[in-house]
Amino acid sequence: xxxxxxxxxxxxxxxxxxxxxxxxxxxxxxxxxxxxxxxxxxxxxxxxxxxxxxxxxxxxxxxxxxxxxxxxxxxxxxxxxxxxxxxxxxxxxxxxxxxxxxxxxxxx
Amino acid sequence: xxxxxxxxxxxxxxxxxxxxxxxxxxxxxxxxxxxxxxxxxxxxxxxxxxxxxxxxxxxxxxxxxxxxxxxxxxxxxxxxxxxxxxxxxxxxxxxxxxxxxxxxxxxxxxxxxxxxxxxxxxxx
Numbered sequence: 001x002x003x004x005x006x007x008x009x010x011x012x013x014x015x016x017x018x019x020x021x022x023x024x025x026x027x028x029x030x031x032x033x034x035x036x037x038x039x040x041x042x043x044x045x046x047x048x049x050x051x052x053x054x055x056x057x058x059x060x061x062x063x064x065x066x067x068x069x070x071x072x073x074x075x076x077x078x079x080x081x082x083x084x085x086x087x088x089x090x091x092x093x094x095x096x097x098x099x100x101x102x103x104x105x106x107x108x
Numbered sequence: 109x110x111x112x113x114x115x116x117x118x119x120x121x122x123x124x125x126x127x128x129x130x131x132x133x134x135x136x137x138x139x140x141x142x143x144x145x146x147x148x149x150x151x152x153x154x155x156x157x158x159x160x161x162x163x164x165x166x167x168x169x170x171x172x173x174x175x176x177x178x179x180x181x182x183x184x185x186x187x188x189x190x191x192x193x194x195x196x197x198x199x200x201x202x203x204x205x206x207x208x209x210x211x212x213x214x215x216x217x218x219x220x221x222x223x224x225x226x227x228x229x230x231x232x
Contacts, residue, residue: 001170035208035218037153044222045153050208056220088153092216095167097143097155 117226130204
């Protein structure tokens with residue numbers, strides 16, 4: 001099983017600041033089959049990034065994904081009030097599909 | 109607009125069974141792989157099971173293998189999860205999820221459309 005470890009567990013930032021979230025895999029992920037999701041309180045998750053760096057339909061360009069192999073990053077260039085949420089990474093390169101434990105981005 | 113509507117959740121005693129259903133609309137159902145993903149109260153996301161577009165490839169998390177069975181009926185635009193031998197630790201909100209892209213033969217996918225979920229509570 002490819003275990004995904006997200007860090008930090010919680011990120012305390014102010015609106016307008018830059019957020020950098022990390023996702024590290026225990027095994028290399030081929031073809032960059034890594035996705036990022038946002039989950040707001042009381043809502044279902046929604047897809048932000050697929051293929052490690054491709055934004056999903058309708059996702060603003062302040063969200064960007066990068067990385068390869070075992071190390072991946074989600075960057076939010078300037079936090080908007082609606083961006084405070086929990087973020088998960090997920091790999092779909094091998095079975096079982098796995099999610100990271102999540103990073104909570106909270107208002108400082 | 110693609111939509112997924114789960115049903116079938118409820119309260120059940122340990123060792124019992126439930127069958128979850130997911131009704132899909134707004135897209136060509138048999139083009140897409142589908143998954144079930146669960147979230148225990150206050151916890152993160154856990155992939156449970158997935159199925160490819162025609163049902164001949166399925167996968168399961170180790171935690172549910174041998175107890176849960178995923179299936180689909182493309183004539184009814186529906187996805188199912190038969191859950192047997194339920195345990196306390198299966199208590200969660202269960203999401204029906206559509207692959208982000210269609211046309212793939214495997215069940216490995218990113219998750220582009222999510223339902224609102226149905227709650228399963230296992231308790232004596």
